[in-house]
Amino acid sequence: MENINALFHLNPEITHLNHGSFGACPKPIFDDYQKWQLELEQDAMNFFIHTGPKYLKQAREALGNFFNCKGDDVVFTTNPSYAINIIAKSLQLQAGDEILATDIEYGAMDRTWNYYCKKSRAKFIRQHISLPVKSIDQVVEDFFKGLTPNTKAIFISHLTSSTALKLPVDAICKRAKEYGLLTIVDGAHIPGHFELDLQQLDADIYTGACHKWLLTPKGCSFLYVRKELQERFDPLIVSWGYESSHPSDSLFLDYHEYQGTRDFSAFLTVPKAIQFRAEHNWAKISESCVKLILDNYADVCDLFGSAPICPVNATYLGQMCSIPVQTTDPIQLQFKLFEKYKIQTPIFVQDEQTYLRFSINGYNSQGDIDKLKNAVVEIKQTTALIDAKG
Numbered sequence: 001m002e003n004i005n006a007l008f009h010l011n012p013e014i015t016h017l018n019h020g021s022f023g024a025c026p027k028p029i030f031d032d033y034q035k036w037q038l039e040l041e042q043d044a045m046n047f048f049i050h051t052g053p054k055y056l057k058q059a060r061e062a063l064g065n066f067f068n069c070k071g072d073d074v075v076f077t078t079n080p081s082y083a084i085n086i087i088a089k090s091l092q093l094q095a096g097d098e099i100l101a102t103d104i105e106y107g108a109m110d111r112t113w114n115y116y117c118k119k120s121r122a123k124f125i126r127q128h129i130s131l132p133v134k135s136i137d138q139v140v141e142d143f144f145k146g147l148t149p150n151t152k153a154i155f156i157s158h159l160t161s162s163t164a165l166k167l168p169v170d171a172i173c174k175r176a177k178e179y180g181l182l183t184i185v186d187g188a189h190i191p192g193h194f195e196l197d198l199q200q201l202d203a204d205i206y207t208g209a210c211h212k213w214l215l216t217p218k219g220c221s222f223l224y225v226r227k228e229l230q231e232r233f234d235p236l237i238v239s240w241g242y243e244s245s246h247p248s249d250s251l252f253l254d255y256h257e258y259q260g261t262r263d264f265s266a267f268l269t270v271p272k273a274i275q276f277r278a279e280h281n282w283a284k285i286s287e288s289c290v291k292l293i294l295d296n297y298a299d300v301c302d303l304f305g306s307a308p309i310c311p312v313n314a315t316y317l318g319q320m321c322s323i324p325v326q327t328t329d330p331i332q333l334q335f336k337l338f339e340k341y342k343i344q345t346p347i348f349v350q351d352e353q354t355y356l357r358f359s360i361n362g363y364n365s366q367g368d369i370d371k372l373k374n375a376v377v378e379i380k381q382t383t384a385l386i387d388a389k390g
């Protein structure tokens with residue numbers, strides 16, 4: 001059997017249970033990244049003017065094939081924050097307009113929407129989703145309780161950050177369309193984690209990160225915009241692509257792809273990442289990772305005196321899960337797990353609730369989860385950091 005751990009550069013002295021935040025890039029894909037960087041360094045003039053744009057097109061097409069959309073309907077961005085800033089800045093919101101979201105969105109996205117909404121005196125609505133989630137219908141019903149005549153667009157995570165919940169984005173987008181709303185999906189965690197068919201989902205706008213579960217190097221994400229809407233969005237960085245002297249067929253690509261001198265090598269690794277995943281049958285590896293999550297989620301919750309925040313099945317969970325934690329000091333708890341036990345796992349506070357989230361990828365095993373469980377037992381016995389009365 002293949003030694004998956006040997007494929008990664010990860011420090012073997014650490015138990016890595018946080019793939020979800022920044023991903024980890026296998027060596028063959030990382031080598032591909034450095035190959036592009038070297039080519040750039042050897043002849044920057046040729047790379048930026050001739051070969052680079054062709055390589056970018058190939059990478060966009062590979063991405064489009066993988067997610068079932070046209071290659072020229074996606075642009076690469078360094079991260080989903082960048083992508084959503086492009087959108088939020090150009091929406092031309094009016095005073096009183098509302099963007100309907102949930103109260104379990106990613107913090108950087110909450111901030112982005114708050115910023116642009118404040119500027120135009122629009123409102124960012126964080127609609128409450130009751131936890132534990134009971135059913136898809138419940139999530140959809142909870143969400144649309146926030147709908148008002150002023151709602152202009154919906155913004156929703158496909159898989160949430162601190163709560164690690166897969167949301168029924170297809171049902172929500174379908175209903176939003178019936179109301180004539182613009183649909184914007186934050187799919188940061190979806191590429192390489194769940195099947196994604198952008199045509200079938202039919203969201204107007206979708207962003208995803210490739211450096212998480214698709215296994216590219218960091219700084220590789222994308223923004224998809226439905227063709228008819230593309231010209232609505234100004235470049236976030238105005239550069240040579242604006243009023244271009246050599247325009248392509250697509251204003252969307254010109255506006256968002258040219259940003260002055262920058263190293264876009266990470267974007268070019270997408271074809272290699274897709275090939276790597278096929279060669280190593282990563283879909284099968286993902287399946288066994290999901291199984292580890294499903295087998296262990298309730299047990300880890302139990303150790304914390306809490307309970308799963310959704311039915312424990314693959315409708316709601318992928319390769320991560322979040323445990324509600326009662327702690328006197330979330331920062332100290334995360335620090336302790338790392339300092340004493342060398343376990344990297346994030347602890348998030350969202351509104352009043354603290355969650356410990358752990359992620360599983362091919363380089364993890366049951367042994368890693370056992371280390372987390374043992375550490376939690378010991379921390380409970382030796383400190384007052386965890387209150388697990390439940």
Ligand SMILES: Cc1ncc(COP(=O)(O)O)c(C=O)c1O
Pocket residue numbers: 020021079080081082105106108109157159160161162186188189209
């Ligand atoms: C739901 C969600 N959206 C977006 C992001 C990505 O954000 P960033 O732009 O900071 O990389 C993350 C990262 O973890 C996330 O969990």
